[in-house]
Amino acid sequence: MSELIWKGYIVLESGDSVFIQSPFTLNGKIVYGPDSDSTTMSIAGIQYLISKGHKVNSIHLPPAVDGEVVYISTLADSPSRSEELDSNEVIWQVMDGDEATLLLSKQDNNEFDFDASTFTVEIDAELYTEIQKAWLTECSELHVSQGAYVSQAQYREGSSARLNLTSQIHEGKTIWPPRQLDENGIRLAKESKALSGSAQVESWTKLSAAGAPSEFSLRAPILGGIQTLLVRFAEGPRGVFLVCDDEDYSPNIGDSIEFGVRRIYAQEGYIRYGMKAIPIRGQK
Amino acid sequence: MVDVAVIGAGQTKYGNHSLGLKGMWAEAAEKAFSSVDQDFDPRQIDEAFIGSVAFGGAQLGNTAALLTEHSGMQGVGVRRVENACASSGFALRDAWMAIKSGQADIVVAGGIEKMNDLSPERKRFWLGVSGDTEWERLAGLTFPGTYALMARRHFHEHQSTHDDLVHISVKNHMHGFENQHAHLRKQVSFEKAAGGFMVADPLTLYDCCPTSDGASCVILAADHVVRQFTDDPVWVRSSGAGSDRLALHDRPTITQLMATQKAANSAYSAAGITASDVDLAEVHDCFTIAEMIATEDLGFADSGKGGVFAREQQGVLNQGNVCVNPSGGLKSKGHPLGATGTGQAVEVFKQLRGSVEPQRQVRDAEIGITHNVGGSGATCAVHVFGRDKR
Numbered sequence: 313m314s315e316l317i318w319k320g321y322i323v324l325e326s327g328d329s330v331f332i333q334s335p336f337t338l339n340g341k342i343v344y345g346p347d348s349d350s351t352t353m354s355i356a357g358i359q360y361l362i363s364k365g366h367k368v369n370s371i372h373l374p375p376a377v378d379g380e381v382v383y384i385s386t387l388a389d390s391p392s393r394s395e396e397l398d399s400n401e402v403i404w405q406v407m408d409g410d411e412a413t414l415l416l417s418k419q420d421n422n423e424f425d426f427d428a429s430t431f432t433v434e435i436d437a438e439l440y441t442e443i444q445k446a447w448l449t450e451c452s453e454l455h456v457s458q459g460a461y462v463s464q465a466q467y468r469e470g471s472s473a474r475l476n477l478t479s480q481i482h483e484g485k486t487i488w489p490p491r492q493l494d495e496n497g498i499r500l501a502k503e504s505k506a507l508s509g510s511a512q513v514e515s516w517t518k519l520s521a522a523g524a525p526s527e528f529s530l531r532a533p534i535l536g537g538i539q540t541l542l543v544r545f546a547e548g549p550r551g552v553f554l555v556c557d558d559e560d561y562s563p564n565i566g567d568s569i570e571f572g573v574r575r576i577y578a579q580e581g582y583i584r585y586g587m588k589a590i591p592i593r594g595q596k
Numbered sequence: 597m598v599d600v601a602v603i604g605a606g607q608t609k610y611g612n613h614s615l616g617l618k619g620m621w622a623e624a625a626e627k628a629f630s631s632v633d634q635d636f637d638p639r640q641i642d643e644a645f646i647g648s649v650a651f652g653g654a655q656l657g658n659t660a661a662l663l664t665e666h667s668g669m670q671g672v673g674v675r676r677v678e679n680a681c682a683s684s685g686f687a688l689r690d691a692w693m694a695i696k697s698g699q700a701d702i703v704v705a706g707g708i709e710k711m712n713d714l715s716p717e718r719k720r721f722w723l724g725v726s727g728d729t730e731w732e733r734l735a736g737l738t739f740p741g742t743y744a745l746m747a748r749r750h751f752h753e754h755q756s757t758h759d760d761l762v763h764i765s766v767k768n769h770m771h772g773f774e775n776q777h778a779h780l781r782k783q784v785s786f787e788k789a790a791g792g793f794m795v796a797d798p799l800t801l802y803d804c805c806p807t808s809d810g811a812s813c814v815i816l817a818a819d820h821v822v823r824q825f826t827d828d829p830v831w832v833r834s835s836g837a838g839s840d841r842l843a844l845h846d847r848p849t850i851t852q853l854m855a856t857q858k859a860a861n862s863a864y865s866a867a868g869i870t871a872s873d874v875d876l877a878e879v880h881d882c883f884t885i886a887e888m889i890a891t892e893d894l895g896f897a898d899s900g901k902g903g904v905f906a907r908e909q910q911g912v913l914n915q916g917n918v919c920v921n922p923s924g925g926l927k928s929k930g931h932p933l934g935a936t937g938t939g940q941a942v943e944v945f946k947q948l949r950g951s952v953e954p955q956r957q958v959r960d961a962e963i964g965i966t967h968n969v970g971g972s973g974a975t976c977a978v979h980v981f982g983r984d985k986r
Contacts, residue, residue, distance in 0.1 A: 458718045460725040517744035518797045525738050526720035538736040542745045550845040552735035
């Protein structure tokens with residue numbers, strides 16, 4: 313059995329089964345970090361399986377997991393999302409527990425043997441409680457925009473690029489985020505190829521809580537501000553990303569970055585997910 | 597082709613106003629009307645263009661109709677012009693074009709914004725509505741963050757430093773101290789500006805303009821009617837405009853504003869001048885880094901040398917070839933979004949006529965420019981004004 317950090321989570325692998333858990337604990341209980349939930353961790357788990365050569369075209373998901381977001385992020389469909397999917401033909405399943413843990417396995421596998429992880433860190437109790445309270449408020453249908461607003465249609469239109477870094481290939485150039493017409497007025501092809509997810513920091517800032525957009529105004533004061541990186545992908549395009557779950561990271565221009573799906577913010581009862589930057593450790 | 601002159605200009609004080617939209621606009625219009633040397637009747641106005649972001653959503657629709665009905669312009673063809681912080685820079689351009697086209701003789705360009713009667717939370721919803729909402733805002737960026745990314749990259753590429761930005765802040769506070777219309781009339785020391793509260797690393801409070809209420813109004817006239825109103829017009833020698841991709845990450849560089857370069861090149865060329873001919877420049881310094889980059893894009897400093905320009909205090913009043921932001925700029929005079937562009941024109945009009953406070957008068961000023969940027973550089977309007985027609 314091997315244990316490693318993957319997309320900011322702890323992964324323990326045994327045979328065809330993967331146990332994935334949040335790295336945070338509170339009083340001995342495993343809990344989600346400030347921008348994670350069972351949807352983001354399911355995505356990371358499925359991406360891990362795919363990285364190991366497994367074909368995961370479809371998967372059973374627990375009710376709390378957003379099947380649409382999982383599908384856009386990984387292309388793994390689920391019976392909860394697609395009625396046409398024959399439940400009996402779905403090989404893989406995600407099972408959740410009382411704590412911030414998930415088990416990904418084949419449906420016919422009933423034997424699991426995982427040791428407790430040694431990589432966990434104790435989260436600050438006050439931070440955890442305040443963040444959970446903030447998310448509860450944000451997820452209310454009564455939590456509405458009073459100004460700037462990304463409509464659900466606009467969010468969905470860019471969701472493949474946002475959740476899977478899918479880019480357009482136009483006249484040999486990689487384009488991300490997606491564009492509509494080129495300078496000749498010709499419509500660009502749909503997004504078709506995911507970026508490698510390998511990028512370097514070109515600039516960065518940390519906004520004080522007072523300077524953060526209103527979408528983050530409940531959580532930014534708890535987190536002591538929010539950190540944004542401007543990065544350039546190996547394929548050429550640039551983008552801006554929040555840093556996930558990492559208060560201690562001091563960025564440098566040139567740092568290498570990978571990405572994981574996390575919660576961005578919630579409004580009107582609808583959680584917006586997207587990629588966040590994860591610093592690759594051990595660099596100077 | 598018709599030539600266009602400014603025959604009158606006025607503005608409210610920028611800052612925390614007790615007046616609402618109607619009151620502020622009426623005050624700016626009244627001051628503009630009364631600044632015309634000969635009798636001016638607002639019923640002579642053919643068209644009006646009023647810039648506003650309609651911050652907070654107050655009178656989001658038909659803004660211009662509401663305002664003009666309270667300033668003696670009922671019946672005039674009016675419209676709101678929206679290009680974020682460059683709204684009234686583009687209102688001015690539209691007004692100029694209306695006269696140039698021969699369709700109008702007397703046109704008002706103005707701007708207005710009421711920003712300080714919102715709760716802090718509601719204000720945060722509105723700050724940053726002009727960036728790429730879908731991609732930048734979802735990455736946690738409002739404009740302090742966007743300009744902070746530009747600043748850090750400029751430091752990296754050009755060996756500029758935060759101290760260079762501090763020089764800009766100190767200069768603009770010094771200029772604005774004598775400006776009776778300025779929002780922040782206080783001088784700041786280098787040490788104080790260098791140690792301000794961190795808003796968006798590396799930008800501190802002293803790198804950021806305030807959110808201001810205010811209105812401004814400029815009256816333009818065609819050359820064949822100018823003499824009915826004044827013997828001392830200020831000529832609009834040219835108008836240039838440009839645009840760029842909305843999101844910072846979609847642009848080829850984040851240490852230059854292509855929209856500024858395009859607008860400036862177009863305006864300089866049409867006016868038959870170069871950057872070295874400019875005596876004073878009202879520059880869009882929503883953040884100190886914006887002024888540093890603008891001094892390069894407008895041709896006052898070589899590319900990448902905006903830090904040196906600031907360090908050597910070349911933009912200080914009556915010290916270098918060009919005075920940058922004699923009004924105090926957005927940093928000190930204030931930044932009521934929609935009013936800023938025509939507010940810059942009010943300053944240049946008064947500077948070229950020698951009618952600002954004597955302590956901040958640019959000596960022998962013959963040519964002045966305004967540089968008004970929308971958001972982080974998606975839109976830009978540059979105007980060249982002169983004592984002479986050409």
